[in-house]
Amino acid sequence: MSTTDTTTLTPDASAGYLPNVVLVHGAFADGSGWREVYNRLTALGHRVTIVQNPLTSLADDVAATRRVLDRQDGPTILVGHSWGGTVITEAGDHPNVAGLVYVSAISPGVGETTSQQYEGFAETPDFVINVGEDGFGFLDHDRFRAGFAHDASAADAAFLRDSQVPINMAVFGERLEHAAWQTKPSWAVIATEDHAFDVAMLRHMAQRIGADITEVATSHAVFMTRADVVAEMIERAARAAVTAGS
Numbered sequence: 001m002s003t004t005d006t007t008t009l010t011p012d013a014s015a016g017y018l019p020n021v022v023l024v025h026g027a028f029a030d031g032s033g034w035r036e037v038y039n040r041l042t043a044l045g046h047r048v049t050i051v052q053n054p055l056t057s058l059a060d061d062v063a064a065t066r067r068v069l070d071r072q073d074g075p076t077i078l079v080g081h082s083w084g085g086t087v088i089t090e091a092g093d094h095p096n097v098a099g100l101v102y103v104s105a106i107s108p109g110v111g112e113t114t115s116q117q118y119e120g121f122a123e124t125p126d127f128v129i130n131v132g133e134d135g136f137g138f139l140d141h142d143r144f145r146a147g148f149a150h151d152a153s154a155a156d157a158a159f160l161r162d163s164q165v166p167i168n169m170a171v172f173g174e175r176l177e178h179a180a181w182q183t184k185p186s187w188a189v190i191a192t193e194d195h196a197f198d199v200a201m202l203r204h205m206a207q208r209i210g211a212d213i214t215e216v217a218t219s220h221a222v223f224m225t226r227a228d229v230v231a232e233m234i235e236r237a238a239r240a241a242v243t244a245g246s
Contacts, residue, residue: 018242019075021079023049025223026085028139030165032163036227057171057174058086058171058174061087075098077097078091086114089178098241101233102211107206118198121200124195132166137169144161148220148221149221187234190216195219
């Protein structure tokens, strides 16, 4: 289902708990961009934890995420942005995970790679990756804002650019062993002005996994530029988890 409704949902605490939330960042970023989403959700009473991915391998990022999931004390909504979608797809089979939220994110299937998801879709010329001799990539300094956060303020885009974490480019060729969306309910926020991914690609992936979809006109940095929409979608997933657990 696709919707642009951003009506605020307040999780129903009558079932005796509010689902925890675990936020997983993507490539070329760290967890700091989730700050406003964190603020909104903790103000509602959620326990929110932010994973810091090393971006060195799929296994390493999945292990970092599972360590955080192991620390949760109940049902958890697992959220991933961009490459973080691949991570939550693999890690989301954890028993604490009650639902998955993909934020302009990749969602491969079992045996698939991240890079395969791009096949057949338009290139994104503003999203320029410079790869070093060690195989790690940074987004191009001069093209960063255009490719990642064109609608962010100059100051916010500069902070994201200058705090970016390089990713081992080999991760995009690693095959998944699990696809949590096959057994866990999923939601997706699609940034329709995303310059990192072809929007048709994002829609295709979200529809394939049967996600409840919200679209919003913003950049790839949707987790920061439209934290309100992202938080509202996570609340929707939390409401569903409460209903399922009652």
